Amino acid sequence: MQLNRRSLLKLTAASAAAGAIGLPASAQAIDELVIAYNVNLPSWDPTTGPSAVNPTIQGLYQSVFDQFILQQPDLKPAPGLLTEWGWNDDRTQVWMTVREGVTWHDGSPFTADDVAWSLARAADPATGNPINFIWGTLANHRVEGNKVIADVKSFDPTIFKWMYFLTGYVLPKAYYEKVGAEGFEAAPIGTGPYMVEKFERNAFVRLKANESYWGGAPEFKTVTIKFVTDAAARVAEVESGSSHVTLEMPYEEYDRLKGTLNGAAAPISDIGMIFLNDIEVMTDPNVRKAAALAIDKQAIIDRLLSGYGVKIDTLQTPEYDAYDASITVPYDEAGAIAALAASGFGPDNPVKFKIQTTKGFKPKDYEMVQAIVGLWRKVGIEAEIEVYEIAKHYELRAADTLAPAAFYNWGNSVGDPTTSTGFAMFGPSPHSVWDGEDLIGMIGPLWGEADEAKRIEGWKAVDKYIAENALVIPLLQYVQPILSAKGVTVTPHASGALLPHLMKRA
Amino acid sequence: MSFLTVTNLSARLKGTGFPILRRVSLSVAAGQVHGLVGESGAGKSMIGKAVLGILPSSVEITEGRIELDGVDLLSLPLKERRRRIGATAALIPQDPLTALNPSRRIAPQVTDRLVDILGWARARANARALELLHEVQIPDPERVLRSYPHELSGGMRQRILIASAFAAEPKLIVADEPTTALDVTVQKQILKLIAEMQARHGTALLFVTHDLGVVSKVCQSLSVLYGGMVVEDTPVRDFFRAPAHAYSRALLAATPKYTDPMASLVPVPEAVIAGVQAELAAFDRGARHG
């Protein structure tokens, strides 16, 4: 069925027929699925360059490529291209058994060589893999039958978690070496559920189902992902029926349309937080505690985000491994005023500092900071807002020159404490802003802790310490709104990736 | 029977209502040349414009009839009036430098009325244009027809405009000070040309000018205008022998004679001006009650 009925030649007929204003009936069967996606896809190589660390486009990569290990919608790992994996007894070697009977999109067989080559390539600094510091801990990758063995140069407990996280993708060795980087960029192939049929930069990508996919052929045979960066345009696309699925629209629009369309809003592994830099007034614990206590997180979620958001008090979300529900930071306006008074501040003599935020990068980012500044103003904190671009945020953070407070979001679809509290709060890491020696001492030993249970307990203690001293102000776990036509049901993935192969006909 | 008869034609400025023409009446018979004379602003060219239906948008006709070939133009709807004027009358404009369209060649500007309004075949119109250009003594007419206005002199362009006016064999031509914009040497030739063409084609000619010398050589009769009112309407012969109206006499005295260029010129005396002003006032009072 031709998806859209509109064309200029039929304009007169259409406008006459469009007498019945309202939603064009989109309930009839859909065979060509159209998704209005919110970001452009800059490059097809999921292992190098800035796009490799951009969480919002991992969904596109996961439709075409497979990761070493499959991550299920609840973030838990499951056998993927690797059926089993683990360390040897003294943790000097890692071993992986490779799934058999899998083929690349060009029909060539997928073998253990591809896995070994992909790991070696990721370990080689020359390829520019941004997660080289993890993959570099393995060396001397070798193939034995359908097993891959590698020596552990320095033990990292999270090595296997990275195999279903950023850059953890398996690329075709033979094909890549034949066509080279540029050739691969022009015609990428993987083992994933969909093959790339046609790619038009900044416009759309047309995918064809991989009938011999090892995880079962997907239901929709052809999928078109249109890149529609403007939220209002995405809503219009789905409302007018010219797209079937879209995501990341304002929550008010989600509420308005979830009745007439199918709506799914599930929490994802992305949190909103306020970085605190240990400079100026932020070195005073009273000011930090007051700032944390004065924020009515639930009211902000209810009023600004129409209730779509999960209040959090540590950098872990309920789905993460080291989540501890017992650590809480209540909303306590009186307590905040008391804490400020202890340091001689109050509504009449407010403490002053600058808070930085992006505007329009995450849903209502700027409005949330305005609301927080409003709440702070009541207790005697005078915060001046400075808007900057996301590029400037990264640079300031890398140079550790962020303002005393800076609003930012932190994705961590692996759910491991090292990639949330770890990198955000560990002094030496270029991404952290808090340089307190006490925290560095507590976190240091956890990097190499072999005993998993002891490691998780260690991170929970760190989170408790952080919450008590308000070294950072976690705010909320984002909820991802997805709207789809009546004919499509979407299974949301907790990592925030929108995966067409998880979509079924309603 | 006169070809053009204007009876009690009055016009005024929209908005302020300032009178431009005050119940003007005159007539021009076929083959006759009638002069319209007066100082600038006396309304003489307004009459010509009213007859051809090209009054400026800020002027409105309040009463009167303009009968062209027996039909009162003012009673016709605009489109019909335009076509009738286009078919039976023509204009020889004052300034040849601006009266030709700079972005079109000469030929279409001469033949367009013949083909579009009179429905002639293109070939016949082109032949007619060539014939007329010869008649107005233009050298190498084929090249001139193909060229653009800016490539020709002022005199040449006026000849083309005269040719274009006579091309359609109109029964009436309004010549609106056709020589004023030209330098003196060319003026005599153009005047002679217009007079000869008029005689040869027997067209009724309404000749608007401020130069009594021109009137004496070209016109058979004239109307003297002041403040939009016809002060005197007589045959040329009687006018030059003994003008009836005081203002006419003063006007004649103020005109340099070719025969005696050195004579000191007598400006129109104050008394005469006051007299004719009084006449205007009386006329207006009368008009209000009439």
Next chain:
Amino acid sequence: MADGRAQIRRRAGPRLWLSALWLGLLALAALLAPWIAPKDPLAQDLFLGRLPPFWAAGAEPGYWLGTDSLGRDVLSRLIHGARLALTVALVAGSITCLIGATLGLLAGYLRGWVDIVISRAIDIWMAFPPVLFSILLIAVLGPGLSSIIIAIVVIDWTRFARVVRAEAMAQGAMDYVASAQVAGRSRLSTMVTEILPNVLPTIVVLLTLEMGIAVIVEAILSFVNLSISTDDPTWGGMIAEGRTSIHQAWWVLIFPLIALFLTVLSFSQLGEGLKDRYDPVLR
């Protein structure tokens, strides 16, 4: 003998004094903002979010034009927004005019290498895509009122320079200028005393149009999320914020849009009106 032509007077035209009225109202609102605004434009109350205007059901008394998603009073933000809009319009407009007109005058009258240098600068500046250049500029200067003004000046001075240069060149060729020079006047004083007064009407017309454009540029920059970073309300900022909840709270977007539209329209009609007054040819 009274000449009929002198009687034709051009009526002042309702458009002229209507736009003057709106701009006067605006100036008043801008000056007296703190006193006449019913509420504090920054005061938030999350529980009073998205209240409809006074005539609609569920309106809250005192919030005449309703509130935005943060519970801030739309009318007060509109009035304070007027202050920013006028500042941007007046400051950016006049600086652009000053720089552009001066360079245009110098280039148009002095000619020679001065003209060549300035004309090349104009060419180079116009070769930049305006919106892209302002995004880059604001990224360098950081968002804020001053950087918007600088962005407008840097981008739009060529508009003045081009027109004034052409006008100055035309005036320069006039006889009265030659006679002034013959009278032993220095080139600079000739330029100021002779050329400037004649070029002034065009400058004034361009200035009024430029003020309108400055307000639009602020709206465009807000749409690209680059406008003023602080809480201060700007119409462009309110429109950008109102866009996401157009279906639920249309008034958050519509009222500043109307204010922006009327202001820019008034500036352009004022410019047209002045052009009519100074330009006799146009009936």
Next chain:
Amino acid sequence: MQLLRTFLLRLLTTAITLIGVAVIVFVVIRVVPGNPIAMMLPPGATDEDIARLTAQYGLDKPIPEQFLIWASGVLQGDFGTSITARQPVLDLVLGRLPATLELSIMALVIAVILGGVMALTGTRARGTKVEAGIDVANGMALSVPDFLWGLVLILLFGVLVPVFHISGRVTPSLDLPFTTNFYLFESVLRLRFDLWADIVSHMFMPALALAIPLAAIIGQLLKQSLKETMHLDYVTLSRTKGYGENHVITREALPNAILPTLTLVGVQFTFLIGGTVIIERLFSYEGLGNMAIDAVINRDLPLIQGIVILFAVIFTAVNLVVDLSYALLNPRLRHG
């Protein structure tokens, strides 16, 4: 001979302009805070990672040296490699240029038609309420930024009365037999009017949003020069020949009134191309502007440089064409 001399002079000035643009944008985007390397830093990166990546993209050298490297590359047609798309900048930019050009040309055509109709109606009904209405309409069109017109159009023709497509440039599911990126023109050349209709249905709203302010400018200026022309003698003479007012305006006044408007259309066309950035973003139309915003957000320095230079080249080229056509169309100059 005289024409050749001015042409060479023009080439020289164009070269200076392009060099000037290249230098300025090269320095500005390197002074902009937020360098691309910081964008690429993964969670665990260390300081030497930063140094290594900076060196890899050649951003560690002093700016003048970087410019020389870039300039020498350009002379051999190599505009560098985009940091985000990891493809040669020239291919990316030339790949996207046709889309923006087609959108701008379509917007210009709509603007000229709209503006022309407004001007002719305004002149025909000059002095009446109709002309006053048109002036107010033009004022309205000018005082609302084009992206707001875009919003209105999306709500009207995208959602309320779904007549036009809302985003993109063509329906992705169609197989396009095109070899060049000029979809619109090539669909006509290949007589594929079904594709043509689909493309126009996608381009119409963004083009209209771009065209509305431009139509107002063209309408006002053309009306003004038309009204001035209507007072000239040859127009009055044409009336005495019996032609109706419509004929007089279109055949006598318009050909001469168009000339001054032409230069304005030329200049506005260049602003138009530069101004599509926002509209392409709003309608997700894959032109240069859309890519430019991504480039600026991601600080893709070589790509920004390439895009700005291309805009400058188009700007100077269009100016050249406008000046030449002005000479050709104006008989006085042609027969000099």
